[in-house]
Amino acid sequence: MNAFLNPASVLLVGVTRQTGVGAYNNLEVMRRYGYKGPIFVVHPSAKEILGHPCYGSVSHVPQVPELAVVSVGRDRVLPVVRDCLHKGIRNLVIISQGFADADDTGRALQEELVRLSRQGGARVLGPNTMGILNAFDGFSTAFIDIPRDPCPPPLTLVAQSGVLQVGIESFTGRLGKAIDIGNGCDIHFVDALQYCAQDPQTEIIVLHMEGMRNGRRFLDIAASISAHKPIIVLKTGRSQAGARAALSHTGSLVGEDAVFDAAFQKAGLLRVRSMVELRAVAKAFLHFRPMAGPNLAVLTATGACGIMSADACEDFGLQLAPFPEEAREGLENPKIPWHRLGNPVDLWPLGMVGGSFPHVLEKAATALVARQDTHATLAIFPRMSSPLHDNLRFEDVLRRVQEKNVSQKPLACWVYGDGAEEESRVLDRIPGVACFPSLDEAVMGLAATYRFAQWRQKMAIKASAPEPPKVSTAHGSTTPRTQGHEELGPAMGKNLEDRITGPNGVVLGDEALGWLARFGISTVPSTVVTNADGAVRWAKENGFPVVLKVVSPQWVHKSDAGGVMTDLGDAEAVRRAFEKLLERFRATTPQGHLDGIQVQKQISGWEMLLGLKRDPQFGPLVVVGQGGLYAEVFKDVQRALAPVSADEARLMISSLRLFPVLQGVRGRPPADLKALVNAVVRLSDLAWHHEEIQELDINPLFVSDKGCWAVDCRMVIE
Amino acid sequence: MNAFLNPASVLLVGVTRQTGVGAYNNLEVMRRYGYKGPIFVVHPSAKEILGHPCYGSVSHVPQVPELAVVSVGRDRVLPVVRDCLHKGIRNLVIISQGFADADDTGRALQEELVRLSRQGGARVLGPNTMGILNAFDGFSTAFIDIPRDPCPPPLTLVAQSGVLQVGIESFTGRLGKAIDIGNGCDIHFVDALQYCAQDPQTEIIVLHMEGMRNGRRFLDIAASISAHKPIIVLKTGRSQAGARAALSHTGSLVGEDAVFDAAFQKAGLLRVRSMVELRAVAKAFLHFRPMAGPNLAVLTATGACGIMSADACEDFGLQLAPFPEEAREGLENPKIPWHRLGNPVDLWPLGMVGGSFPHVLEKAATALVARQDTHATLAIFPRMSSPLHDNLRFEDVLRRVQEKNVSQKPLACWVYGDGAEEESRVLDRIPGVACFPSLDEAVMGLAATYRFAQWRQKMAIKASAPEPPKVSTAHGSTTPRTQGHEELGPAMGKNLEDRITGPNGVVLGDEALGWLARFGISTVPSTVVTNADGAVRWAKENGFPVVLKVVSPQWVHKSDAGGVMTDLGDAEAVRRAFEKLLERFRATTPQGHLDGIQVQKQISGWEMLLGLKRDPQFGPLVVVGQGGLYAEVFKDVQRALAPVSADEARLMISSLRLFPVLQGVRGRPPADLKALVNAVVRLSDLAWHHEEIQELDINPLFVSDKGCWAVDCRMVIE
Structure with a gap:
């Protein structure tokens, strides 16, 4: 990528003869942006453009x-x-549109x-790209004249559009480098990303x-990068997400956008969902060291903004730092005994009575940045353009605060008033200080740095453990099956390399349950019998109550067809139910083939759903959540990309809304x-080893205090 | 309020002698802001301040x-x-702090x-106020020198803090008038609000x-206002909301913030949750006539922003307008046959190949604003400060578009690039055009105008109906009980004026169910018996299966104590259960008083919850949602302030996540x-007539295809 970001020499093909206003001449733009290396221009007829001699074809260019x-x-x-290629050029930027972005041609x-370039x-x-922007070395392939940052920030953008280069102010605020793929x-x-990983000029x-x-x-x-350099991602196209046509519950419960969420979570990416959020988060990383904890001190010129700050903290996952009691005396003013100090710190009355507001702000900020249990400070104050308020100037004040801010905790500001814009520009130049256009955006940005921290x-804890963590290995390889969850004991499976197959690509019932059992997922005890005596014998051996089910290729939706009878508590009930089912089957489908009647132990417990879905990009995704009738109503599911470790499975389960109920109620x-965690991990194993499984539903999976059992399973094979 | 907004003469008490920088002198600020009426200054010692003669006390002032x-x-x-007061002054602004905002004193x-002022x-x-700002008449009581809008907009702010006057740019963008209460x-x-209702200078x-x-x-x-003038509300203090200590399910399901939501919804207020949203929504109303429908046309210089616009539409409740097929030919360019036209309209290729981008934008915008099924247009384009892009100017283009925009549909813009700020200021001056700092904010603002429309x-439909709608009447009055839902038939109640009372403020069981029945809410058939024969007789008359329950003041949590037996399908089962319960009762609470055993028809159906809660400010609030074990897990409830009409009840029920299940599944x-709607409306009646009910839970309320029945009820009386 170095040849793209900072090439020794450049060939331009397709430069327009026209220059100046409205020409979109990329030779002109490249020179203005500051590229100093040799530029060779190919043009079928022009002798020179902007003083550059033109060559009639690539072959005439004197160098490579x-x-x-x-x-x-x-x-x-x-x-x-x-x-x-013939000339020997090995790096190509194709600006032209009209390729996969357009039509079949x-x-x-x-x-x-x-094909050509690989060859x-x-x-x-x-x-269909605007190409490269490199403010450090002064290189741009754009046809729009973008101003070059005089002091490039260590932020590199990788985008699928040039608009984020052209509209820097609206997206990341500033840009050091950009690659439009x-x-x-x-x-x-x-x-x-490989380039970003090794590039010392890229920190964000x-x-x-x-x-x-x-x-x-x-x-x-x-x-591998996200533990060292924050990766912020604006994933668009959420609205086209929606669930794809799906063959199973799991399918309909996992829209494409949820897969991206699970993927970003797996790799530690910071997802933002709007331009406003991107702008706030990028600015926070450009100006701050990440917050080491969630505690925010708020200094404000007005109580109303204190309340708004508390709202914003709750919205974005921060909390108000404890107010330092020992700082109370130094800040209190005996002339206003009614004034109450706390966090948020309402400073205005102190400023009005006890001295200047900037002075009071300085005193309070200095006291707070020194506190170990304060991880960042948000200062809220006005700046007016009126000469009457020339006293409200904060640059010197904040510079002095920052001198004492030895551990370099973030100092975010929201300045309001008609002089705020100019003041913010001044304050933004103080190291470790950043001004945001609203307090919500300030908290939004700070919170993102805390998530990164x-x-x-x-990741640091994981890295210090004996085995280095892996997000994945080459998919389909013979990875050890029980990575990271040996404590669960070995799975029972064998013949793991067998490929699962089924009629119409669907595997159901006992066959599906059999595969689960081989991977260590308990299934409900059951058998298939051909006469009532067999059913009764099995029920006596395994314990009442039991359930009887018709097993027939013609009776796939057996429950709707009346092919299931439950709550059979004794031998007599089993006999009657057996006869009844036979009768129904013969009456409804006289030509049908009856494989037999399934006898199943009736299990009680919470109805859960366990499933997997294979994403074309990210591979298998495991889903766990509420099952049964309400599964698709409440969509209380958690998703994670396989392989899922026991820790990850525990996190998934404890993130369910249902979780408090699973912990025991009334x-x-x-x-x-533990059994549920085991089932999730085992399913992840199954997904990992059987690429042919496209979707799989275990619904219901009954979980009780005694264990968990798959009762029904449906696999879609491809 | 006129005397506050535009007084004929003003008395100032508490003006500081100091003037100029850092003085916060409100006499000085008032004069600078443009107040032309007589100002009388009271000062204990100064002879004059800023040329104004000072009076030693209020009594010395020569006028009133x-x-x-x-x-x-x-x-x-x-x-x-x-x-x-002695002087005869009848309008007072008290700027001073340290009152209810501070301590007990x-x-x-x-x-x-x-007390004094009433007297x-x-x-x-x-x-604790900054008081009044009136840019129309040039009156301000602030001690901060806020710039006066030279062309005041019809937007009036009512706030609980002065920060929204000082930081206009950060909140509403512009201000015509402001009242800090x-x-x-x-x-x-x-x-x-009464002032705003009649003020012709207030439209927003x-x-x-x-x-x-x-x-x-x-x-x-x-x-009464919101049907004519949009009311935008920024309610802060959401984080302190949380559910208050509650004596019932309903209580814990309704946090204070949810009550505000229900209240705002009842009155048609547009709630915003952040400064970013307030800014966007206020700007949209300042510049646009409300969108008459949800269809948005998007014109963009880049496909990436088309995708982002679709995301924003989904986020904020708008949709992409259909692309007008008849406009296709006029826009297509034969030189780029691969270019696909649709909505969002990607205009850049057309601009690069077919002529200037602003020209193409004009052509497309003109075609789209004329369409009946387009309700607003969002235009996305760059503006660069580089002289090379002086062709990218849009003022004339958009002025021409607006001339043809005869129905004055909103034309929102998001301009990006380093010249965007300046260009936005220019374009904002075109009537019906507004530029936003991001496309998300543009869509956010537009969507709010659609919600208002x-x-x-x-409200217009309601107003044209025979009976004018009422949000409420004086609470506690003898409002007709069945307002707006006569079709449901009269309630069965009588003695409606009886006050409900109960031991320890709690009414339970049959007594509570009795009150429900009197208000027309069906309750599950039941009786209390003292011997097994009575239980069997009642069960035979009313039908098996039945449930038996211990009724005793010592057995309030009877279910947990084993005091409930269900699924009793025949006489023998009832007898056995009766004996069993007696036995348990005697064994567990030998000293306990047994009122009897309740026999209840066992009802099946969906377990719902119906409740009410009395808010100290907004009065009774009705809650409907999922009941049973999962009620507090999924919190699938809808809330509305009483009185709830049948229409409102239907909307509540159809807004439940559970609703698809209630419509019938598998x-x-x-x-x-219909029965469920009736129960909601009846409960609203009960709430309205019995102010003594603080909280009420019907849980479960069983709903089947045959009706709905309250099975258990618990009222908290005060």
């Missing part, structure tokens, strides 16, 4: 440029690429582009993502959570 | 000023108020202030609310929703 930037019409792209052209050993960025025919998020990574390829490789590299700490004993 | 503004220390406020002072026939604004000891939201109302008094009167006046239409017939 390190990078070619192509912006001809789509029909001329492939010939130009051939010329470039475009898609075919893009495929050919990929020629070249890498391609684009097509466009259609991503070759260079994709994985390559860009922002991704704008519309879609994903090589999801697992992306997660591997993202997870938590993740970083978690005299019901707590559910056997 | 219409308004007095008092900003002396809290200890001197009451003597000054006495002087003012302050609270006592405030009570005395209220003297005066109205008081404050204390401060501690609200006398003048409160109700008075301010913004409330900043921390707490509420006279909740019902507030709702009455708010509801929906409410306005709903062979279960649909629930009798």
Whole structure:
């Protein structure tokens, strides 16, 4: 990627003759942006453009440029690429539109582009891209004249559109480097992240993502970075998410967007959902060291904003720091004995009576930043343009506070009033200080730094454990089956390499339950019998009550058809039910084939659902949650990408709304959570080893205080 | 309120001698803001301040000023108020802090202030207020020099803090008038809204609310305004909301914040939850006529922003308008046959190939604003400060579009790039155009205007119905019991004026169910018997299966104590259960008093919860939702302030997540929703007529296809 970000020399093909206003001339823009290396321009007829001599074709160029930037019409792209490869150019940026972003012809052209470049050993960025922005080295391939940051920040953007380069102010605020992968025919998020991982000028990574390829490789590299450099991701296209046409409960419970959520969570990415949030979070990382804990001190010129700050803390997962009692005396003013000090600290009365407001703010901020149980400070104050309020100036004050802020805790400001904009620009230059356009955005940004700090700490703990953590291994490999959860004991399975198959791609009932059992998931005891005596004998051996079910390919929805009878408490009830089911079967489907009648132990407990779904990008995803009638009403499910460790399974279960109920309510004993955790982990194993399983539902999975049992299972095989 | 907003003459008490920088001199600020009427200044020693002669006391002032503004220390406020009243002044603004905002002494002072002013026939604004801002007439009582809007917008702010006047840019963007009610000891939201209702300079109302008094009167006046003028409310203090210590399920299911939500919904207020949202929504109302429907056309310079716009539409309740097929030909460009037109309309390729981007934008916008099925347009485009992009100017373009926008549909813009700020300021001046700092905020603002239009239409339909709608009547009056739901038939009750009483303030079991029955809520058939024969006889008459329950003051939690036996299907089972319960009772509580054994018909159906809770401000609130074990896990409840009409009850029920299940699933017939609606309306009646009921739970309320029955009930009486 270095050849793309800072090439030694550049070839431009497709430069327009026109220059100046409205020309979108990328040669002109590249020079203005500050590129100092040699630029070679190919033009079919022009002798020179902007003083650059032009060459009639790529072959006439006297050197082999390190990078070619192509912006001809789509029909001329492939010939130009051939010329470039022939010339020996190994790095190509294809600005041109009209490829996979457009129609079938475009898609075919893009495929050919990929084939050609692979064959020629070249890498391609684009097509349909604005390309590269590198404010450090002054290199831009854009056709829009974007101002170059005079003091580039260590923030690198990887986007699927140029709009985040053109509209810097609206998205990340500032940019050090940017890579627009466009259609991503070759260079994709994985390559860009690999570059970011090793680049010392990149400390903060922002991704704008519309879609994903090589999801697992992306997660591997993202997870290896996210413990050191925050990765903020704006994933768009949420609305087209919706659940895809699904063959199972699990399918309908997992929309595409939820898969991205699970993926980002697995790799420790910080997801933002709007431009407002992106702007706030990027600014926080640009200005602050991450908050080491959740405690925020609020200094405010008005009580109303104290209340709003408390709301914002709750909204974004921070909390108000305890007010330091020993600071009370130094701040209190005997002239206003009625004034109450706490956090939020309402400073205005003190400023009005006891001296200047900025002075009081300084005193309080200095006292608070020194506290160990304060992890960041939010200061709220006015700045008016009126000459009457020239006393309300905060630059010197905050500089002095920061001198004493030895552990460099964030100092966020929200300045209001008609002089706020200018004051904010001044204050933003103080190291460790950032001003936000509202207090909500200040708290939003701070909270994101705290989430990053938590993740970083978690990863540090994992890294210090004997076995390094893995998000995944090469999918489909012979990974040890019980990674990270040996304490659960070995699974019972064998013949693990057998491929599961079923008629119409669906495996049901005993066969499906059999596979579960082989992977260590308890299933409800049952057998299939062909006469009533057999049913009674089995029930006596295994204990009443039991359930009888018709087993027939014609009776898939047996429950709706009256093919299930429950609560059979003694031999007589079993006999009667057996006859009744036979009768119903013969009456309804006289031509049907009856495999037999299933006798199943009747289990009581909480009805749960356990499932998996295979995402084309991210692979198998495990789902656990409420089952039964209400499963799709309350959608109380948690999702995680496989492989799921016991720790992750515990987190999933304890995040269910249902969790307090599982812990035992109104005299019901707590559910056997260990067994449930085991089932989740085992299902993850099954998913990992059987790529042919596209979807799987265990519904219901009964969980009681004695264990958990899969009662019914349905697999979709492909 | 006119005397406060635009007084003929003003008395100032508590003006500091100091003027200029850092003085916070409200005489100086008032003059700078443009007040032209006579100002009388009272000062104990100064001869003049800023050329104004000073009087030694209020009694020396030569006239009776219409308004007095008092900003002396809290200890001197009451003597000054006495002087003012004695002088004949009837309108007082008390700027001073340290009253109910502070300590017990302050609270006592405030009570005395209220008593004095009532006695003297005066109205008081404050204390602890910044007072009034009136940009139309140039009047401000603030001690901060706030710039006066040269062209005041028809937006009036009623706030509980001065920060929204000082930080206009951060909150509503612009202000025509503002009333800071401060501690609200006398003048409160109700008075301010009454002023807004009749004020022709007020077309948009913004409330900043921390707490509420006279909740019902507030709702009455708010509801009478909200059909004509949008009322936007920023209610803060959400985090302290949490559920209050509650004696019942209903209590714990309704936090204070949810009560405000229900109240705002009842009166058609537009709630915003952050400063970002307030800013966006206020701007939309300042610039736009409300969207008549949900359809948004999006014109964008980049496909990425089209995707983000679709996300924002889903987030805020709008949808993409259909693309007008007849406009296709006029916009398509044969040079780029691969370019696909739709909504969002990606215009950049057309601009690059077919002519200038602003021209293409104009063509598309003109075509779209003319469409009946487009209710607003969002245009997304760049503006760069570079001279190379001087062609990207949109003022003339949008002015021409607006000339053809005959039905004045909103035209929202999001401009990005380093020239966006300036361009936005220019475009904001075009009538019907507003620029937002992100596309999320644009859609947020537009969606709020659509919500207002929906409410306005709903109210217009109601107003055209024979009976005018009422949010409430004077609470506790003899309102007709069946307002708006006569179709349900009369309730069975009599002795409606009887007050319900119970031991320890709690009414349970049959007594509680009896009250429900009198108000037309079906209860499960049951009786209390003292011997097994009686139980069997009743069961035979009313049908098996039945439930038996111990009735004893010592067995309140009878279910936990084993005092309930269910599924009793025949006489023998009833007999056995009866003996068993007696045995248990005697064994566990030998000294206990047994009232008898309750025989109850066993009902099946969906377990629902129906309840009410009395809010100190807003009165009775009705709750309906899922009952049983999971009630508090999934909190699937809907709330509405009484009186609840049948229409409102239907809306509540259909808004439950549970609703699809109630409509019938997997062979279960649909629930009798008419009966459920009836029960909700009847409970609302009960709440309305029995102010002594503080909380009430019907849990479970069984709903089947045959009706609904209250099985257990618990009332808290005060």
